[in-house]
Amino acid sequence: MTHAGGTGVKGWALVLGLLVAAVVVTLAWGVRPVSPGDLWRAFTAPDPGNPADVAILSIRLPRLAAGLVAGAALGMAGSVMQALTRNPLADPGLLGVNAGAAFAVVLGALLLGRADGGLITALAFPGAAAASLAVFVLGGGLSGDAGPIRLTLAGAALNALLLSGVSAVVLMRGEALEVFRFWMAGSLASAIERPVAMMALVVLAGALLALAAAPRLELLSLGDTLARGLGTRPGRVQALSLVAVTLLVGAAVSVAGPIAFLGLMVPPLARRIAGHSLRRELVASAGLGAALLLLADTAGRLIFAPGEIRAGVMTALLGGPVFIWIARRLKPGAQA
Amino acid sequence: MKGALFLGGLILVAIAASLIIGDVPLGPGALWQGLWGGDGPGALTIRIIRGPRVAVALGAGAVLGLSGAIFQSLLRNPLAAPDIMGFTSGAGLAVLAAVTAGLALPLPIVAAAGGLAAALLVAALAYRPGQATPAVTLVLVGLGVGFTTAAFGTFLMTRLPSSEAAEAQRWLSGSLAARDWGQAAQVWAIGAGLVAALALQIRALDLLAFGNDLAAGLGLRVEPARWSLAATGVLLAATGVAVAGPVPFVALMAAPLGARLTGARSLGGRLAAAAAAGACVTLVADLAARAAIPGLVLPIGVMTGPLGAPYLLWRLSREMEKGEL
8 A cells, every 4th residue: 555655755746736737727628718828817917808807717716716615625524524433435425414504504594584695604514513413423423333334324314304404495485496406416606606715714724623633533543442541532532523524514515515425535545645644634635625626617517518517416426436336345344 | 903904094084184285275075076076176176186196196105115115125124225225216317317308208117217227237336246245235335326316317407497407306306296197097007017016926025034045945046036026126116206206215114114003914914014104104295295384385205305314314223223234
């Protein structure tokens, strides 16, 4: 296996290369392709009368920012959840955390009688917190024996429950289907209406918390008794991790809606690059998550241009097969 | 026996309530006239609008319940159900694809093809040479196939014009809106045929419940019997999906609920109880979806989700205590 150093350098170059490529592709490719020269000019000397400049600055740039924020957040959240639950099938989308955040937002919009504006998106955080706690408890996290199969099924059930809640609430409001589609499968399309800058700060806070908790989370994976013997308090580490997941997922959902499977696909790749250090894995997950979400979004825009496939649908189309691949390799009754 | 009467009574009450309750609430008089061919606006509402809807709900619920009971018995796992394992979403996706492409094919056949394709895909993907496939692997792989087909469904929806997309979304979450007697006849006739086919295989299903080795020892040709039962189960599920959409959780809940309510012990009794419980759950969920919020008709799947997901969670905690997962 790849350990720190050696192939590690190549791995990091890959992450960086993918990220840069994703950024360039997001800005340059679209219904209206622009040349590198146009890109440069749009940033250095923007002309409000030039449609290409407008497309770049007011449509693709917010999209890029939203993709970076949400992708990095979901990648890291996936890594934390997989480490916390010792479950390779853990993903904030599959285990209902995304759906919890989305449900809280649409419920808030229904009760307060307003469209999903700035303040209401803040409800994503309590929603994500409640759902991640529920999954942790349902999956047997308190007794410390959350097997992957059990946790995955508990998450799928919670996810189904919350998503039918979302669709009930949205259908109740009888508003445009577009709103419904946003909260059922995420998208970067309406990025300019979303609180991207504020959520970037929240993701930063979540990331710092996750990085701080990472070494102790690794100790926890050796088993509770051993971790305790080494001076770690498992309850505290788990609580810290859940707070980090809540901040990351809540921010991602506020910016991009519920996007599934990113947190499932990214951590295994990041692990190969980072070796066995969870801190490095988190950094790699952030880069890969952002790159993957941006590439998925751009591909979704291009396949049926001028129509577009939502980023959340693209990640699900990619992630379903990955899920099956991981599920096949699990042994029944496995705890690892 | 008492339990069976209770379940039967429950279904009759649900039928009566479904016929009376609606946008225009009707009295017992209108119900009486509607049932026995009298006239008047209330009677027509019952015969033309609510009657077929109730008949479709009962038929679709019964076939879904039977399908769940077959898989749960065949794989000896209470979590094995056509909706958890992605078969119903495969059937649903096929119907949505046919409608999107404007193909004029009979929907039950399209649904059956989609369900069978999904089932074969799950079996193939879960297969590991030289090893028996554990039921949990089938369930997990099925879950993954379900996720992927659901994403394809959402993808197809984005290709539809907005108004049709709204309709497709309703259909994909399972809907019984605007059903007619033709669809009712369809699900009942095909369902009856499949029940007859199941009746011929009931001994095989009973033997397989003892495990493959014992069944083979008792003279059963295990592999053909398993495939034939699985095909029957998939076709039953597809029949339900063709008229009602991929209603979630009915197939999962029906068999244990039926067994609990009726106390049936024999395999035949449990299958009948599963069909009855599936019909009952579907009818009650549809009624709740229509009547819970005045002036608003929700798709039935929005109701079976909140019913079924807690059941699945409870079931999981039970399995955990027994240490079977």
